[in-house]
Amino acid sequence: SQTIHQWPATLVQPVGSPLSLECTVEGTSNPNLYWYRQAAGRGLQLLFYSVGIGQISSEVPQNLSASRPQDRQFILSSKKLLLSDSGFYLCAWGEYNEQFFGPGTRLTVL
């Protein structure tokens, strides 16, 4: 069966510091991968998606970037965090009809 991992589960970072969140998927090959963010009390916003290694599409302009160095690895990064980057970050992988979400990382930027 397929599983999706995200780490860390929680993170507190100062403004201006770098960020790296990692997501890995097991049990499937060549999945579509997605990064979402949910700010406090808000809906989910799609940030990036990838249909293959090295292929990244950005949905909204922002302070973040994404990379897919391996088939089942998706990384979300920032060089300098802003207060507005706080939120719940979710990675997901997709089959034809369904997306499966990871446990999420709760990021607080102080």
Added chain:
Amino acid sequence: DAKTTQPNSMESNEEEPVHLPCNHSTISGTDYIHWYRQLPSQGPEYVIHGLTSNVNNRMASLAIAEDRKSSTLILHRATLRDAAVYYCILREYGSSNTGKLIFGQGTTLQVKP
């Protein structure tokens, strides 16, 4: 991406059926109707999807209007564990399918014991 409109919140009593509406008047012929739900502090989980015909699975039923401009997610017997935000999403299928899901604000369902 076509948009959907849902009520911000709904309440239900435990053990009673719940009908969650969704309007999607600009739906196109290649849009499937997907429903996801998000429990507190968790990622969303898939509930059900359909194109034209009504659909049933172990979690819920999906009733789709004949003109496809609206749909209703039906929970047959609400439990306290069904309290969540329910999202109705239109997803286009085609040769350039990326599988993207564009989430709206959803409906927050409260279930009273």
